[in-house]
Amino acid sequence: MEYLKRAESHEQTFSEEVEKTVKEIISNIKANGDAAVKEYEERFSQSVRPLRVSEEEIEKSISELPENVKVLIDRVVERISAFAEAQLNCILPLEKDFGSGIHMGHRIIPVEKVGAYIPGGRFPLLSSGPMVVAPAKVAGAKQIIACSPANYKGGIHPAVLYGLKRSGATDIFAIGGAQAIAAMAYGTESVPEVDVIGGPGNRFVAEAKRQVFGKVGIDLIAGPSEVLVFADETAEPKKCAADLLAQAEHDPYARAIMVSTSRTMAEETIQEVDRFLKEFSSNSPAHDSWANMGEVIVAETLEEGLDICNDYAIEHLHVHVKDSRSLMDRLHNYGSLFLNSDSSVVFSDKVSGTNHTLPTDRAARYTGGLWVGNYVKVVTHQEITGAGIELLASHAAEQSEIEGLEGHHLSAALRLAENNVTSKTGN
Incomplete structure (x- = not known):
């Protein structure tokens, strides 16, 4: 393995300063509710508007949105919802006998109140709202609270508002940052308290989600954003370069990485990236991202390349390799996988239907991305009768006596007595 280009730095999502700031924000909002939220909105966003976005404001804002943009958003909502519905249909309820008199199962129950955080970002990303809200709607959430920064003419961008309404948001608030997460987690006079919070955000949002986890689900x-392009000698340098830059332009700290089994192809891709960047606007985050975070690695063999991919556990893994589907079973650490050179990550970012809220910082080692399953609970139940009581109560009584748990033994032994059964311990 050889680095042709190595990242100069790596953004740390969490720091003591960020942790302390977020802790203070959460504590203040818990104690002072709306007043604290408004304080932070004015300080961080220069926003002095009402927190709740009224139906009148939503309608007026959406009326200014061009019809072609609405058509695009409608398609996004339709496709994300369709994929979420297909996923939900895979999560089946269970009812089964596990021995005579032992009936067990589980139910699929939607989370009642969902909090959706939609970043403001540098651009009004049309898909961000539907990505977080549509799966919650499909899951069956009764109330979906959406928060997004008021960074467009004193409010939320019309395209974002339209996407939120079309996706099923029931309440929309012009609140950003850690204060939005705290408000949804603990509730204020205006913002309802939710059960689970979904959606991406900057390091303050990420830290706030980390700190409120347990009070709510996340x-x-x-x-x-992260992308790893895995390529062999058959790959096209222009496509590889374009795919790297598509994610690099999200953020100065975005990570665009290439792993290639061909040195020639890797070198040509670097040249193409440099050529493309000359055409990018001077303020594009792609410049800093590629300069400071970009990496290009040459693997000696296909096997080594696969190992590198799995070790990076990247958010987006795009395979520009001949017969890429044949490698699928050997790739297991990624947020989302893109097979063949034309399966652009951009399609998923925008409209294909899979979710673009995905694990970063190697979290793909233990989790996938946001999906409809984040908004449902799989809860078990059991009904024990007849012979099942004899079997389980006898076992539980004996085990409880060994463990020295008197209450457990009592509860099991009462069932034995009622069914005229003696446990193996003679009690």
Whole structure:
């Protein structure tokens, strides 16, 4: 393995300073509710508007949105919802006998109140709202609270508002940052308290989600965008370069990485990246991202390349390798996988239907991305009768006596007595 280009730095999502700031924000909002939220909105966003976005404001804002943009968002909502529905249909309820008189199972129950955080970002990303909200709607959430920064003419961008309404958001608030997460987690006079919070955000949002976890559920903690392009000698340098830059432009700390089994192809891709970047606007985050975070690695063999991919556990793994599907079973650490050179990550970012809220910072070692399953609970139940009581109560009584748990033994032994059964311990 050889680095042709190595990252100069690596963004740390969490720091003591960020942790302390977020802790203070959460504590203040817990104690002072709306007043604290408004304080932070004015300080961080220069926003002095009402927290709740009224139906009148939503309608007026959406009326200014061009019809072609609405058509695009409608398609996004439709496709994300369709994929979420297909996923939900895979999570089946269970009812089964596990021996005579032992009936057990589980139910699929939607989370009642969902909090959706939608970043403001540098651009109004049309898919961000639907990605977080549509799966919650499909899951069956009764109330979906959406928060997004008021960074467009004193409010939320019309395209974001339209996407939130079309996806099923029931309440929308012009609140950003850690204060939005705290408000949804603990509730204020205006913002309802939720059960689970989903959605990406900056390091303050990520840290806030980390700190409120336990009080509420969260989907995952997602940092700046990541992509790893895995390529062999058959790959096209222009496509590889374009795919790297598509994610690099999200954030100065986005990570665009290439792993190639061909030195020639890797070197040509670097040249193409440099050529493309000359055409990018001077303020594009892609410049800093590629300069400071970009990496290019040459693997000696295909096997080594696969090992590198699995070790990076990257958010987006795009395989530009001949017969890429044949490698699928050997790749297991990624947020989302893109097979063949034309399966652009951009399709998933925008409209294909899979979710673009995905694990970063090697979290793909233990989790996937946001999906409809984040908004449902799989809860078990059991009904024990007849012979099942004899079997389980006898076992439980004996085990409880060994463990010295008097209450457990009592509860099991009462069932034995009622069914005229003597446990093996003679009690």
